[in-house]
Amino acid sequence: MSLADSYSPKHPFGKYGVSVFLDELDKGGIATDYYPSGQMGNAEDLASLISTDNVDIGPASAAYLEDKLPLSSVGDLPMMTTDACVASDSMMDLLDEDGILYQEEYEDRGLRPLWVSIIPGYEVLTSSAEVEEPSDVSGLLLRSSGGAFDVTMDTIGASAVSMSAADTYEAMARHTVDGTAMPFVSVPSYNLEQVANYSTEGLNLGAVGIPYVINEDAWDVLSSQEQQTVTDASAKAQQSLCDGLNKEKSEAKTLMKKAGVKLTPIDGEAEEKWAHELSRAKSDWASSLDSAGLPGSEVLTEFEKAVTKNERNRTNS
DSSP: OEEEOSSOTTSHIIIIIIHHHHHHHHHTTOOOEEEOTTTTOOHHHHHHHHHTTSOSEEEOOTTTOTTTOSGGGGGGSSSSOSOHHHHHHHHHHHHSTTSHHIIIIIGGGTEEEEEEEEEOOEEEEESSOOOOSGGGGTTOEEEEOSTHHHHHHHHHTOEEEEOOGGGHHHHHHTTSSSEEEEEGGGTGGGTGGGTOOEEEESOOOOOEEEEEEEEHHHHHTSOHHHHHHHHHHHHHHHHHHHHHHHHHHHHHHHHHHHTTOEEEEOOHHHHHHHHHHHHHHHHHHHHHHHHTTSOHHHHHHHHHHHHHHHHHHHHHO
């Protein structure tokens, strides 16, 4: 089998997720060729490569595939959860065989979701403008990963500039953009603490969820025992990854403080203003999909229910 993605093996997705998945497959006797760091194509290309049998397993990011997987960007919406494990478990509830996202967007494309890499709790990082209230982002050029984030940016009055995370450092250094939406855990991967002077703290602007999927034909040729090995490896990879992301979030926050980044807490009256604006972003996202004949509001409701259930389960565990 083959697995390809666009992330470095040192990225949390690789370090905590893919490496665990590959180790478990190896223990189960399934040999897998791994092509990290975009060796087989960029983030936009990989889902097509999987669909056309050129790669067996890889990420299908809704943020980069808005035309193909618009409903799947529900996990990227703001004010859902800041716990990576709650976020990934909730997305998988909708991506299982009986889930609405699988049935609406993956099944007909011959893609079977295995596990979800999702980083919640995005903040606004800027080079020169401190952000505390929604009005502070009005007119700013902010890097966006696309999909639901573009809707959020439009709602709060910022101008979204689509670019890869890897290009953000240079864009901020050259002041091509004023800043970016980025979670703390991703900041060290791109050295953004070197070019950001300010960051919100506790904004929860959204997330980026990236299901790792397998081509259905590649799945079908596996024996039932091999399919179980892949399923078990996927579950262990997802748990390892979300635990690792939750741990590294606090470490990244400490790194940013040491680098001199000013963290601006979002609380009190500012929090209320953000809640109003970001709630509107969620309804705008759902309405735009509803008007296109897609079940946007239904998917949003299902995801919010899944988050509530998984937060309760995590609290009680």
